[in-house]
Amino acid sequence: AQSVTQLGSHVSVSEGALVLLRCNYSSSVPPYLFWYVQYPNQGLQLLLKYTTGATLVKGINGFEAEFKKSETSFHLTKPSAHMSDAAEYFCAVSETGGFKTIFGAGTRLFVKA
Amino acid sequence: NAGVTQTPKFRILKIGQSMTLQCAQDMNHNYMYWYRQDPGMGLKLIYYSVGAGITDKGEVPNGYNVSRSTTEDFPLRLELAAPSQTSVYFCASSSQAPGAFFGQGTRLTV
Numbered sequence: 001a002q003s004v005t006q007l008g009s010h011v012s013v014s015e016g017a018l019v020l021l022r023c024n025y026s027s028s029v030p031p032y033l034f035w036y037v038q039y040p041n042q043g044l045q046l047l048l049k050y051t052t053g054a055t056l057v058k059g060i061n062g063f064e065a066e067f068k069k070s071e072t073s074f075h076l077t078k079p080s081a082h083m084s085d086a087a088e089y090f091c092a093v094s095e096t097g098g099f100k101t102i103f104g105a106g107t108r109l110f111v112k113a
Numbered sequence: 114n115a116g117v118t119q120t121p122k123f124r125i126l127k128i129g130q131s132m133t134l135q136c137a138q139d140m141n142h143n144y145m146y147w148y149r150q151d152p153g154m155g156l157k158l159i160y161y162s163v164g165a166g167i168t169d170k171g172e173v174p175n176g177y178n179v180s181r182s183t184t185e186d187f188p189l190r191l192e193l194a195a196p197s198q199t200s201v202y203f204c205a206s207s208s209q210a211p212g213a214f215f216g217q218g219t220r221l222t223v
Contacts, residue, residue: 009153032211043117043203043215044156051211090155094211100171101213103148103155 002027002093006104014112019063019078021107023091026072033074034092034101035065044090050074061085086111115139119204119216126194126223134189134219136204142214144207145187146171147179149200150218156203162187194223 007022025031032051036044048059055067061084065076074091088108094101120135138145143164148156158171162181176198178190187206191198201220205213 004155034212036215041218043217044205044213045215046212049212100158100161101146103157105153105155 002031002095002102004091004093004102004104006089006091006107008107009105010108010110012110012112013081015083016080019076019081019085019109021076021089021091021109023065023074023076023104024072025074025091025093027093027095029095032094032096033065033067034094035059035063035074035076036090036092036103037061038088038090038106040087047076047089081109081111083111083113085109117204117206117214117216119202119219121219122217123220124222126191126221128194128196128223130194131190131192132194134191134202134204134221136187136189136216137185138187138204138206138214139185140206140208140214141184142206142208143184144213145181146205146207146213147177147187147189148203148205149173150203151200159189159202191221196223199223 003026005024034049035047038044050067058064063078091104117138146161147159157173160179162168204216207213
């Protein structure tokens with residue numbers, strides 16, 4: 001069965017600092033992996049996705065994530081945090097390409113001035 | 114381009130009442146989903162549909178029903194509202210490509 005674990009329900013960084021949000025997954029088949037962002041009182045927006053091919057995936061707003069099969073990880077990074085990055089971030093896994101997507105519990109990112 | 118539209122945005126129900134959460138998408142997506150979001154729990158899949166006339170249960174279907182008579186619409190029905198159904202509900206849709214488009218959500222209090 002597939003599952004997702006996001007390490008840290010809250011992460012706080014200073015503006016300009018590296019953002020690292022951790023995600024580990026389990027899947028019985030090669031997975032599709034996603035990161036979504038949710039701003040207050042809004043729906044989720046797809047940030048980036050891994051399907052096949054290149055393991056380093058670039059997304060919107062300067063975020064990227066690397067699929068590491070040996071570590072079953074898909075951590076999200078951004079070199080320099082901006083105040084506008086403050087939001088909740090969800091890692092998700094799907095064995096079927098889209099539907100039956102399993103979401104992690106979410107990590108709320110705080111950015112300090 | 115509206116994307117995924119959910120109505121209403123907020124609703125308060127008494128225990129035992131029923132209601133329908135509406136969801137419509139204008140992207141001609143075959144796949145549609147209903148999730149509920151509870152604090153610290155992420156999103157849980159309630160029901161999904163792979164096309165008009167085809168629906169299936171997700172992780173937490175009890176207490177809910179869905180129908181999909183058209184490609185565009187995917188309403189979620191609560192028949193006998195219970196306090197455990199207090200949540201934020203999200204409708205989403207997707208094409209064959211992985212990754213979904215989400216609506217703005219409906220905040221329901223029972």
